[in-house]
Every structure is written in C-alpha cells, then in structure tokens.
Amino acid sequence: MGFGDFLAKRFQKSIEKNLKKSQLSEENISEALREIRLSLLEADVNIDVVKKIIAAIKEKSIGGFIEEGVRADQQMVKIVHEELINVLGKEKSELNISRKPSPIMMVGLQGAGKTTTVAKLTNLLKKQGKKVLMVALDIYRPGAIDQLVELATKNKFDVFEKGKQDPTKTAKEAMKYAEDNKYDVVLLDTAGRLQIDKQLMNELKEIKKITSPTEIILTVDGMTGQDIINVATEFNSTLKITGVIVTKLDGDARGGATLSISYVTKVPIKFIGEGEGIEALSEFYPKRIADRIMGFGDVETLFEKATKQVDQRTMEKTMRRMMQGLFDLEDLKNQMGQLANMGNLGGLMKMMPGLNGKVSEEQIISAQVKLKNAEYLMDSMTLKERRDPKLLKSLNRKKRVIKGSGRSEKEFNELINQFEKSKKQALEMAKMFKSGRMPNMANFGK
Missing domain, CATH: 3.40.50.300 (P-loop containing nucleotide triphosphate hydrolases)
Known part of the structure; x- marks a missing residue:
C-alpha cells in the first residue's frame, strides 16, 4: 500500500469519526489530531515534521471560524490539506535549463x-x-x-x-x-x-x-x-x-x-x-x-497522462465503433493497450476522485489479474477471431485459445460474457443519445 492511499484512509476516518460537532475546539479535535499524528508516523514521516504539522493544524483549528454551510470535519480536512501543501513545498519547482547546453x-x-x-x-x-x-x-x-x-x-x-x-x-x-x-x-x-x-x-x-x-x-x-x-x-x-x-x-x-x-x-x-x-x-x-x-484524487495528472499516452485517433475510432454497434475484441484489445500506456492500474485509481483509500489493495490486484488474463486470451486469438467473436463459439477454436493462453475455460467465458455485456450497454447508450434522452449511468456496469 503506497503512502497516498495509506494516509487517505486514516485521515478521512479519524476526522469524520471525531469531528461531528458544529465548532472546532481543543477538546473535540484532540482525538483527531492524535490519530493524524499516528498516521503520519506510521507512514514514515519524520518526527520533527510531524510535530510541526500537528502544531500548525492545531493553531489554525482551535477557535477557527467555521465557514457558512461547512461542517467542522470538512473545515478540518481543508486545514490538514493546506498544511500538507505547505510541507510538500507549496509550488511546483521547474527544472533550470536556462543555458545551452x-x-x-x-x-x-x-x-x-x-x-x-x-x-x-x-x-x-x-x-x-x-x-x-x-x-x-x-x-x-x-x-x-x-x-x-x-x-x-x-x-x-x-x-x-x-x-x-x-x-x-x-x-x-x-x-x-x-x-x-x-x-x-x-x-x-x-x-x-x-x-x-x-x-x-x-x-x-x-x-x-x-x-x-x-x-x-x-x-x-x-x-x-x-x-x-x-x-x-x-x-x-x-x-x-x-x-x-x-x-x-x-x-x-x-x-x-x-x-x-x-x-x-x-x-x-x-x-x-x-x-x-x-x-x-x-x-x-x-x-x-x-x-x-x-x-481527493488527482484529475489533473490523470488528464495529462491521458493526453500524452493515449492515441486520440484510435480512441475516437473506438468510440465511434462502440456507438455504431461495431465494437469487437480487437477494439477491446487496443483499448486495454491504451490504458496500459497510462501506467499502473493502482496508480491510476488513486488519481480518481473518491477512490483513493476506498478501493482495497486486494481489489486492485484482482482487477490487474483479470486484465492480464484477458490480454493473454486475446493474444491467443487470431485477428479474424477478434474481429468476429462469433467464430469463438466453435469448440475447437475455443479450446485452442484456452490452451494457447494458459488460462481456464471459466476465464475465457468471463471475458466473452463481459465483452458481450459491454457491447450491449454501449448500444443502449447510443440509442438513448440518438433519441435525445440521457442514459441513467447508475444502470451501466451492473
């Protein structure tokens, strides 16, 4: 577990648990500060730095004005966030390449x-x-x-x-x-x-x-x-x-x-x-x-990674094919390749707002294993089979792909079922857009 998600879990829990009152006082922030202090020490933050962080948070918190419409725990989160930025260096430091060379x-x-x-x-x-x-x-x-x-x-x-x-x-x-x-x-x-x-x-x-x-x-x-x-x-x-x-x-x-x-x-x-x-x-x-x-996630870095690593033309072509009901396993393979170019799945999930600290390491590992298994299976298919997945209904083709990938029949079936499900959902979404209706996103991915 990296330091970002480790602290995210501890900070959010300690602040939410201990600050349910309407104002910040020494009495009601003491337990939250104690747990924040322990979280920082367990995450290997230098003890002198921990002391300075806690002292600064305490000074800004006690007797602090609670902004209208903001709860005490939300105010505390804001103060902790600001102090972390102070400790990390406030501004991005540019590389000095003013001379040539x-x-x-x-x-x-x-x-x-x-x-x-x-x-x-x-x-x-x-x-x-x-x-x-x-x-x-x-x-x-x-x-x-x-x-x-x-x-x-x-x-x-x-x-x-x-x-x-x-x-x-x-x-x-x-x-x-x-x-x-x-x-x-x-x-x-x-x-x-x-x-x-x-x-x-x-x-x-x-x-x-x-x-x-x-x-x-x-x-x-x-x-x-x-x-x-x-x-x-x-x-x-x-x-x-x-x-x-x-x-x-x-x-x-x-x-x-x-x-x-x-x-x-x-x-x-x-x-x-x-x-x-x-x-x-x-x-x-x-x-x-x-x-x-x-x-809080890191949407800016996530967007930058997508801009730099993802082939825009390929993604646009894939989206058009999805909306036209032409999406196939070759498109899925290309999509997964674009995702891999952006970096480690666990690292990407930490950048998504609301997910850092909420998704367990076991869930991330499980998702990575499934992606890798799908990659092995699709690599064992011919281009013709990926372009026309109906061919894989042939028992001989299915056996060959399973044997060549080293995966199980269960994993093969999971990939095909998930692909068919995703293709169906994309078509339903396309129909809704064409009719001028907004799709209920809560129903997708279920």
Whole structure:
C-alpha cells in the first residue's frame, strides 16, 4: 500500500469519526489530531515534521471560524490539506535549463535507480522538444556504463561514454561535444556508492567545478524510509543540491519520508518515479500529491497522462465503433493497450476522485489479474477471431485459445460474457443519445 492511499484512509476516518460537532475546539479535535499524528508516523514521516504539522493544524483549528454551510470535519480536512501543501513545498519547482547546453548533475547512492532515472528524464525532456545528451560517468559500478548505453540504444537516445576513463576528463570532453553539437541539456550520470564517502564527494565536487551545472539533482529511493532525509542532508551540505527525485513510489513504500525532504532540507522535490517503464516519471506538484493523500484524487495528472499516452485517433475510432454497434475484441484489445500506456492500474485509481483509500489493495490486484488474463486470451486469438467473436463459439477454436493462453475455460467465458455485456450497454447508450434522452449511468456496469 503506497503512502497516498495509506494516509487517505486514516485521515478521512479519524476526522469524520471525531469531528461531528458544529465548532472546532481543543477538546473535540484532540482525538483527531492524535490519530493524524499516528498516521503520519506510521507512514514514515519524520518526527520533527510531524510535530510541526500537528502544531500548525492545531493553531489554525482551535477557535477557527467555521465557514457558512461547512461542517467542522470538512473545515478540518481543508486545514490538514493546506498544511500538507505547505510541507510538500507549496509550488511546483521547474527544472533550470536556462543555458545551452544546460548541464544537470544526477547524483545519489547505488540502488536508488539513478541511471534508469537519467533515461526517464531524457525521455521527458525529449518530449518537450529538447535535444538531450546522456553522459556515462560511473566507472565503478560493474555494468553501469553498459546499462546507460543499453537504455540509449533501446530508446534511441544520445549517449556519450569513454569507458573507464577518468570521469572528470570524460565530463569535460562531454561538455565540449555537447556545445559543438548544439545540445540543450546534458545529463551527467555520476557514480554512486553504497554509502557516502570522502572519495565520492571529492569526485563529485570536481565534476561540479568542471561543468558548472544549472541543476544538481539527488535521486533517492522512496522505499528507504527515514534514511533518505539523512542522505539528502549530507549531499546537500557538500554539493548544494537544487532538487530531488524520489523513485519507487509505486510499490509498498509508505513514502512518508517524501513528505519530509523539502521541509527538512529546503530543497524541492522535482520529480517522482512511479513505475519501471521509461514513461514512469512525473513532475512533482505539491497540491496534487496533497490531494491524493487526502483522498481527493488527482484529475489533473490523470488528464495529462491521458493526453500524452493515449492515441486520440484510435480512441475516437473506438468510440465511434462502440456507438455504431461495431465494437469487437480487437477494439477491446487496443483499448486495454491504451490504458496500459497510462501506467499502473493502482496508480491510476488513486488519481480518481473518491477512490483513493476506498478501493482495497486486494481489489486492485484482482482487477490487474483479470486484465492480464484477458490480454493473454486475446493474444491467443487470431485477428479474424477478434474481429468476429462469433467464430469463438466453435469448440475447437475455443479450446485452442484456452490452451494457447494458459488460462481456464471459466476465464475465457468471463471475458466473452463481459465483452458481450459491454457491447450491449454501449448500444443502449447510443440509442438513448440518438433519441435525445440521457442514459441513467447508475444502470451501466451492473
């Protein structure tokens, strides 16, 4: 369970349970504050930050004016939400790429996902129209240079590497190459260690001196817990980092330490990684994360993902076919592919208003398994069968698909039944629209 849904459940329950009176007083908010405090500590938020959050909420709550038409618990939710935004950094922090080329030093300990993050950031910047050069400077970790080269080859990115040559010399040569070839951004993938040591810091300071970076970004592992604050503090004291990227926030990390980084170090979080794919890097918006934590969803990020990842023409064509009663299994397969491009299903559900904290991890896992099973089954069908699902009534075809997919007859029947049901509902909806009536959405999906 990620930190957003973990806190969403706890916050909403504690506030609703304890604040049923008409005004906020020290007496009736004390239990809610106690549970909020425990929720933050269990989510791995730094204890000093927790104390400051609780003190600020208490100060704003007690004797506070309850707005007309607003309940005490709703007022408290608003206060907690505002304080979370304050802790997370208030405003989105833009990447400084004011020079050409703009060098960005990527630093961090081994295992935080720095090299993969370099490729993800390259992908994001290229989509913004920037010409980006990745530079391999980690000559110590076995396979580090090969990993960056492989990512570059796979995604058609530009990479500069000089094998085991001294990293400071390579950095200098890379900057000259970037200048000569008119690159906009140079991402310097520096060496990491299992822990911070003097040799590493001296090398990083030398690379900083040679390249004069516009940004020094620290990559930290969101699953590490409180230690990421210590890591951020140490790197900051030596290098004066300008931003942080938090990785692995899509798994079991409660990630509360993420809430603490900006507050403790005064360094903004620039991006968060929520998956393994090259697209799984998002710009960090404090308000949007606060919305997720409070269970409000994150419609803005969801819309952005849809805009960037979904093929508009394909979706429009699919919708037209649905309204015309022509929807088939090939359309369903394409639709599922578009959904997969947007990211992890659990992460998407957390962005939907009212769902964060309301849908259990078991329900999300079950939905993901069903989607994967449907994918296996449809991959085992021929294009002709997907275009004309009636062919699958043939016992031989059905057996072949089941055997080829490794799924059961029950799972095959569930897919076909759900498809037929969805197709029927789409037709009913189309008829209502054509007749000028609005469909009762409560009846759909049942």
